[in-house]
Amino acid sequence: MAPQTGSTEKKTRPVSAFPQLFTWEEIRIHNGRGQGREQWLVIDRKVYDVSTFAKRHPGGSRVISHYAGQDATKSLLEDFRELRCTIEKMGLLRPNYTFFFLIFLHLLVLDAASWLVVWYFGISLVPFLVGMAFFTIAQVNC
Template identity: 70%
Template sequence: WLGVGLYNGQAEMTQPVSAFLQLFTWEEIRSHNGRGQSREQWLVIDRKVYDVSRFSKRHPGGSRVISHYAGQDATDAFVAFHNDKTLVKKYLKSLLIGELAPDQPSFESNKKKSLLEDFRELRCTIEKMGLLRPNYVFFFLIFLHFVVLDAASWLTVWYFGISFVPFLAGMIQMGWFQHDLGHCSVFRKPKWNRLLQIVVINVLKGLPASWWNHLHNQHHAKPNCFRKDPDLNMHPLLFSLGKPLSVEVIRCSLWVLLAVGAVWHLNPSGPV
């Protein structure tokens, strides 16, 4: 992958300039943020410049999550979001339009160099320690345990009927497991994560996986950034509570909605 040696703790990467690629400055790249007259969207990954204007609509992670980095450096987000680099490289080749000029830094001027270096060194250390490698036994037991709970919930509805008891029984912890699947953290191949996520959140919880992924991918692409993080796209009246409290209110509301979705799937008539 293009990013080999990216997280080796060095201050900056140096790569030979390809003679056939067009050279760009950060000023040119920032002007292609999707908001100008041309509506073009460029982004930088490991000093290479890619035009994702048309591809953004076909992006498996959603058009918004990729457009949030239009006109910016997306190297760290690209590494974090894509486990299967071999698969992604096939798409990158057709989108490549140039690279940063030799006199241009590898990161934007509004980003703190030391903070980027610390983050990349930390990620490199975490990967070497194996903390990102999934434990299949652990996730299998998690899946097995909430399948048993789901079956128990149906038996509760069958035995007790529609009442407050099956309502409580429906409050099962599938949310965290489908969350890990949505992050492609359980299996190495993204497709297996997606398939099992559909089983967990679509079939067992009764909520659409595409809806959750669309919002959650944006959240991790631009965490806690107003107008870009859907978790913070709240009603203006909530700001009267103050920013810290309003943020917590909206996050709690999202988890309540997920819990209600699971309960509604098991007991559509609701508690009596």
């Protein structure tokens, strides 16, 4: 790996003990289009600086930059409520008991197989390693 150049320390701003209050005019200035190119986003009356995160946003920088300098609470809540309704209609939040029973049965079979290999073939290197592999797989899946 190549050596790193430059400082590896992250520059952090000191956090004040008291919350800072911003006016809507200050927030509107930080929409990413001005001289500072800073992007502030308001969610639930809290101001977030999303300038560096906007480039890494999973939906693309245009999605989060669209709401820069304004209150995005209503649109985010609507999107998440719609997503929740869709997920509930699809039944993704209901447990599938058959699936969990089969997973449990799978673990019991692997444990029994590890014991049976060692019991039937005796304690030598190959049966021990095979039994240990079965037991390890069962324990990793727990």
